[in-house]
Amino acid sequence: MPKPFDKLTATAAPIMRSNIDTDVIIRIERLVGNSIRGTLGKWAFGSLRYLPDGSENPDFILNREPYREAEILVTGPNFGCGSSREGAVWSLQERGIRAVIGSGFGDIFFANCFQNGILPVIVDKAVVDQLAADIEATQGAGKVSIDLEAQTIVSPSGARHSFEMDPRRRDGLLKGLDEVALTLQRDDEIHAFQASDRTARPWIHSTRISA
Amino acid sequence: MPGRSLLEKIWDQHVIARLSEDTDLLHIDRHLLHDLGGSRGLLDLKSRGLKVHNPELTFATPDHALSTAPGRAGTSKIGQELLAALRVETAASGITLFDVDQPGQGIVHVIGPELGLSLPGATIVCGDSHTCTHGGLGALAFGIGSSELTHVLATQALIQRRPKTLRARFEGKLPLGVTAKDMILALIGQIGAAGGTGYAVEYAGSAIRALPIEGRLTICNLSIELGAKMGMVAPDEKTFEFLRGRPYAPQGEMWDRAVKAWRELPSDPDAVFDREVVIDVEKIIPQVTWGISPEHVVGVDGVIPDPKAIDDPARRAAVETALEYMGLQGGAPIAGTPVDWVFIGSCTNSRLSDLRAAAEVARGRKVAAGVRAWVVPGSENVKREAVAEGLDKIFIDAGFEWREPGCSMCLAANGEVVAPGQRSVSTSNRNFVGRQGPRARTHLASPASAAASAIAGAIADVRMMGR
Numbered sequence: 001m002p003k004p005f006d007k008l009t010a011t012a013a014p015i016m017r018s019n020i021d022t023d024v025i026i027r028i029e030r031l032v033g034n035s036i037r038g039t040l041g042k043w044a045f046g047s048l049r050y051l052p053d054g055s056e057n058p059d060f061i062l063n064r065e066p067y068r069e070a071e072i073l074v075t076g077p078n079f080g081c082g083s084s085r086e087g088a089v090w091s092l093q094e095r096g097i098r099a100v101i102g103s104g105f106g107d108i109f110f111a112n113c114f115q116n117g118i119l120p121v122i123v124d125k126a127v128v129d130q131l132a133a134d135i136e137a138t139q140g141a142g143k144v145s146i147d148l149e150a151q152t153i154v155s156p157s158g159a160r161h162s163f164e165m166d167p168r169r170r171d172g173l174l175k176g177l178d179e180v181a182l183t184l185q186r187d188d189e190i191h192a193f194q195a196s197d198r199t200a201r202p203w204i205h206s207t208r209i210s211a
Numbered sequence: 212m213p214g215r216s217l218l219e220k221i222w223d224q225h226v227i228a229r230l231s232e233d234t235d236l237l238h239i240d241r242h243l244l245h246d247l248g249g250s251r252g253l254l255d256l257k258s259r260g261l262k263v264h265n266p267e268l269t270f271a272t273p274d275h276a277l278s279t280a281p282g283r284a285g286t287s288k289i290g291q292e293l294l295a296a297l298r299v300e301t302a303a304s305g306i307t308l309f310d311v312d313q314p315g316q317g318i319v320h321v322i323g324p325e326l327g328l329s330l331p332g333a334t335i336v337c338g339d340s341h342t343c344t345h346g347g348l349g350a351l352a353f354g355i356g357s358s359e360l361t362h363v364l365a366t367q368a369l370i371q372r373r374p375k376t377l378r379a380r381f382e383g384k385l386p387l388g389v390t391a392k393d394m395i396l397a398l399i400g401q402i403g404a405a406g407g408t409g410y411a412v413e414y415a416g417s418a419i420r421a422l423p424i425e426g427r428l429t430i431c432n433l434s435i436e437l438g439a440k441m442g443m444v445a446p447d448e449k450t451f452e453f454l455r456g457r458p459y460a461p462q463g464e465m466w467d468r469a470v471k472a473w474r475e476l477p478s479d480p481d482a483v484f485d486r487e488v489v490i491d492v493e494k495i496i497p498q499v500t501w502g503i504s505p506e507h508v509v510g511v512d513g514v515i516p517d518p519k520a521i522d523d524p525a526r527r528a529a530v531e532t533a534l535e536y537m538g539l540q541g542g543a544p545i546a547g548t549p550v551d552w553v554f555i556g557s558c559t560n561s562r563l564s565d566l567r568a569a570a571e572v573a574r575g576r577k578v579a580a581g582v583r584a585w586v587v588p589g590s591e592n593v594k595r596e597a598v599a600e601g602l603d604k605i606f607i608d609a610g611f612e613w614r615e616p617g618c619s620m621c622l623a624a625n626g627e628v629v630a631p632g633q634r635s636v637s638t639s640n641r642n643f644v645g646r647q648g649p650r651a652r653t654h655l656a657s658p659a660s661a662a663a664s665a666i667a668g669a670i671a672d673v674r675m676m677g678r
Contacts, residue, residue, distance in 0.1 A: 018529055019404050019504045023643045028624045032276055033289050034251045034296060047645050052631070078405040081438060082643060083622075084340040086356035104408055107440040108340055108354055115358035166372065168231045179358075180259070183236065183366045186228055190264070190368055193227045193238055201224075203461035203469045204240045204333060207267050 002117030004176035005148055008098055010071035012144040013061045014132035020075065021082035022109055024048065031087040040087060041094030062095075066140045074132050074144075075102035077125065080109025089116050099146055101153065103128050114169050117176060119148060127153075127161050134159070148174060214479025216376050217445050218411045221351040221476065225334050227368055234372045239268070241328055242363050243319045243337035244306070246273035247624060250296035252338065252360040253304060264367040266305040270328055273297060273311060274318045275624045279556075279587050279614040283311060287626055309591075315458075317590020317616045320344040320558035324428060325592055327457025331446035331473040336363055341558045341640065343434040347427035348454070349446030349476055351411075354435065374441060375409055375485040378478075380416035383493040388674040390568065391426035392560060392638070392657035394418065395433040396498035398490055400508040407439030410486065413478065414444050418492040424453040425564045432559045433640055436505040445477035499670055500642045500655040501545055502533035507642070509545055511660065511672045517541035536644055537652050538632070546670050548654075552635035553584040553665035554647070555611075555658050557621035560638035561589030565658040566597050569638075570605045572662035572676060578610035579668025585612050587619040611665065623648050636664040 030036065030043045048060045056063045062070065073079075073092070079102045080088060089112045092100070098118060103125040105113075113120040134157040135142060142156020148170060153161045172179070183190075198205045215223075228236040244252065249271050256263065263269060276290035277283055286294070294311070301308040309315030315326060319337055323329035323345050331349035336342060338360040345352035355363070363369055381394055399406070412434050419427065427444045434442025451470050454460045461469045496510040509515070518534065518541050521527040534541055539548065555561070555569050566588060578584045586606050588594040594616055597603055603613045620627045621639035628648025629635045635653050638661050639646075642653040654670060663673040 016525075017532065018525075019506075021504075021641070021643045023622075023641070023646050027645060027649075028622050029626075032247065032287075032293070032624055034254060034293065047649065052650070078408065078438065081404060081408075082340065082435070082641060084338060084354040084356050086358060089356070104405055107408060107438065108356060108435075112356035112358065115356060166231075166234070168234055179370060180261070180362050180365050183362065183368055183370065184261075186236065186368075187366070189228050189236075190238070190366060194265075194367070197238065201332075201469075201472065203330065203465050205268075206465075207328075207459060 001178040002115065002176050005098065005117050005119050005173045007147050008071065009143050009145040011066050011069050011140060012072035012074050012135050013067040013070035013140070014074040014135055015061060016076040016132055018076045019078045019081055022080055022085050022088035022106065023082055025080065025088040026085065026091040031085055036087065037090060038094065040091035044091035044095040071096055071098045072144050072146070073097055073100045074128060074135065075100055077103050079105050081106035084108040086112045086115070089113055089118055093118060101128065101131065114172060117173060119146065119173060121146065121153065121163050123153070123161055123163050130159065131155050213483045214481040216478040216482040216484065217349065217413055217443055217476055218351065218376055221332050221334065222373060224332065230370060234370060236368050237334060237371050239336050239363050239367055239369055240333040241323070241335040242269045243323060243335070244269065244271035245275050245319050245337070245339065246277065246293045246297050247275040248338040248357060248360060250293060250300045252357065252364055253300035255361045256364045261365045263304040263306065263364050268367060269306045269364070270309070271297060271301045271306055272309040272316050272319060272322055275618045277311065277617055278625055279617040279619040279627065281615060283615060290625055312591065314592050314595070317593065318558045318561065318618055320432065321561060321589035321593065324348055325457070325590055327454050327460030330454065330460065331450060332476050336369065340435045340440065341432055343440060343442045344428050344432040344558055346431040346434065346441060346443035347424060348450055349443060349473065351441060351443065353440045374411040376413065377407055377410035377439070377486040377488065378413045378415055378484040380487070380489045381414065381418035381492050382416045382489060383418055383491050385418055385421070385492050386495065388497055388659065389495050390657040390659060391422055391429040393495055393498045394492060395430045396500070396505065396508050396655065397495045399433065399437050399505045400498070401490065402437065402488060404436060404504045404506040405438040407434060407437035410439050411441040411443065412437065412439045414442065419444055420447065423564065424449055425562045428562070429559055433505070436640055446473045497657060497660050497673055499545055499660060501537065501539060503536055503642055503644050505642060505655060507533055511546050511670065513545060515539050515541055515543050515545055546672055548670045549634070550582060550636050550664055550669060551633040552629050553582060553661050554620045554635055554637040554639065555585065555661050556587030556589065556619055557639035558589065559640045560658045561587060561593065563593050563596050565638065566593070566602050569658040569662040570602045572659050572673060573609040573611060573666065574605045576609055576666045578665045582665055582668050584610065584665040585614055585620065587614045588616045590616050620647055622646060636661045636670060
C-alpha cells in the first residue's frame with residue numbers, strides 16, 4: 001500500500017536534460033530477479049552517477065552537497081519516457097525521492113508514481129525553469145515546498161505556483177489508497193460485466209483451444 | 212453528436228464502472244506475462260492472499276531474460292530462476308505458458324498476433340511498454356507497470372483515464388526501399404519523442420491501408436517512442452485475413468460474428484480528434500538515428516546536426532550531449548559511419564517479413580570484416596517458418612549468426628550486450644544511453660538498412676544496394 005503524501009518541504013535537485021528515460025533512471029540488469037526491492041536506491045541514475053571505474057561522478061548533481069539529500073527532483077521535458085519498468089520509480093523512492101516536478105512525464109512512469117506514493121507535478125516549462133533557477137541561485141540551500149491539498153508549490157524565492165491534479169489521483173495520494181482493494185469492492189460489477197460480455201463477444205472469453 | 216473514433220468505440224465497450232468524469236474501470240480482455248515481471252506479479256498476488264481473477268484470459272512466455280544462443284547456452288543463473296518461477300507460478304494459477312522450444316514461445320508482442328490471441332476491439336495489457344504493438348490489429352493495447360500488473364491479475368480490470376486522441380495520417384505511395392520502420396521514425400522526428408504524450412494515436416491514411424499487418428505492428432510498436440502508450444490502426448480485410456485460422460482466433464460461426472462486430476470498429480467519418488498530423492510518405496527516405504532519443508533521426512543521405520548551427524542553448528546542449536555519447540562529429544554525413552555490430556530482431560522488427568527483407572539484402576553477399584551481425588527471430592514459429600524458407604542459410608552463408616527467439620540485444624536483459632564504446636545498427640526501438648549495454652552506441656534502422664550496413668561495415672543506404 002502506498003504511503004500517503006500531503007505536504008513536503010525539502011531540498012530539490014534540478015536535472016534538466018530532456019528525455020531522461022527509465023533506462024537511464026535504472027538499468028535493466030538491476031531489475032532482473034524477483035527480490036530486487038530494497039536494492040535499487042544505490043543504482044538510481046547509475047550511468048550518470050558513477051564513472052566507468054565505479055567511483056562517483058563528482059559532476060552529477062545528486063553526488064554534490066546539499067543535493068545529496070534531495071527529496072524533490074525538478075526535471076526536464078519528458079522525464080521518465082520509455083520503458084514501463086516500475087523499478088525506475090522504486091529506485092528513486094529508495095534513493096529518498098518523494099516528488100518530481102516537470103513540464104511533462106512519460107505516461108507509464110507518471111502512472112507508476114501514483115502507485116507508489118510519489119507525487120508527479122506537471123507545471124508549465126517556464127515555471128520549471130524558474131524553479132531550477134531559484135534553486136541554483138541558493139546553491140541548493142533554498143528548499144521547495146509542495147502542498148498537495150492546496151495544489152501549490154513554493155520556490156526558494158518565495159514565488160508560489162499552483163498546479164492541476166486529477167481529483168481522483170490527488171485523493172488516492174492523500175489517503176495512500178490501495179487500488180487493488182478498492183477495485184475488489186466492485187467485484188460484483190466485474191462479474192456482471194463479464195456475464196453480459198460473454199454473450200456480446202463470446203470470442204473474447206472462450207480461449208481454450210482443442211488444437 | 213459527432214461520430215466516434217476507434218479508441219472511443221473500444222473504450223466504451225469495456226467500461227465496467229465510471230469512476231469520475233474522465234476515469235473508468237476498464238475490463239481487460241488479454242493479459243500477457245513474460246519472464247521478467249510475470250512470476251514477480253504472481254508472487255505479489257499470492258503474498259496478498261489473492262488469486263488470478265481470470266487465468267483463461269492470461270498467457271505467459273519467457274522472452275526477456277533467456278539466452279538466444281543456440282541451445283539457450285549461457286542463460287544466466289537468475290534468468291534460469293525466473294524461468295523456473297514462471298513455470299511454477301503459471302502452472303499453479305492455471306495460466307497457459309508457451310515454453311522454450313515450443314511453438315508459441317517468443318517475444319510477447321510477436322506471439323500475441325501470431326497466435327490470434329490479440330484481436331481487433333480487444334483490450335490487451337502487458338508489463339512492457341511495447342504492448343502498443345498489438346494496436347496494429349485494431350486492439351486497444353498498452354504497457355503497464357508492476358502495480359497495475361498485480362491489479363489486472365487480481366481483478367481482470369484496470370483504472371484508466373481516457374486519453375486524448377491524435378490521428379496521424381500517412382498519405383501517398385511508399386517509395387522503394389522505404390519501410391514501416393522508416394515511416395514511424397520519420398513521424399517521431401517530425402513531432403518529437405513527447406509529441407504523443409497523453410494521446411492514443413490512430414494511424415490512418417492511404418499508406419497505412421496499403422501496409423501489410425506486420426508493417427502496421429511495427430508502426431504501432433514505436434508509439435511509445437512518440438510518447439503515446441497506445442497506438443492503433445483500424446481493422447480491415449487485411450486484418451481479418453491475417454487472423455483467420457490462427458490457433459486462438461475465433462472459428463466457424465463465432466468467426467463470422469466476430470468479423471461482423473469488428474467491421475463496426477473503424478472511426479466514423481465525422482469522428483473528431485484532439486490533434487491531427489499528416490505525413491507525406493513520398494518524401495520519406497530510409498531513416499537512421501544519430502543520437503540518444505528516437506527523435507534524433509535523419510534520412511540516411513542526411514548529415515548529423517551541427518551544434519554550432521543551433522541557436523537555442525538548451526537544444527544545442529542536448530545535441531552536444533548526444534554527439535559526445537555517440538562519438539560523432541556534428542555536420543558529418545551519417546552514411547559511412549563505421550559500425551561494429553548489427554542486430555536484427557526485437558518486437559519491432561523480428562517477424563517473417565522483416566527477416567525476408569534483411570535476407571533479400573544479405574543474399575549472396577558477405578558481412579564486412581570486423582562486424583558481428585546477429586539475426587534473432589521473434590518467435591519459435593517465425594524461426595521455423597524462416598528455416599523452412601531457407602532464410603537461416605542465406606544469413607549464415609553471408610556471415611550472420613542465426614539465433615534462438617527472444618528479446619536479446621534490444622534491451623540486454625539477458626546479458627547479450629554491445630561492448631562499451633562499440634557502435635551498433637539495430638532494428639530495435641530504443642537508442643537510449645546504455646540500452647544495448649553500458650556505453651553502447653545504437654543507431655535505429657529498418658531490417659533492410661541494418662542488413663545493408665552489415666554488408667558495408669558502415670551505416671549504408673539500402674537503395675544503393677538494389678537488386
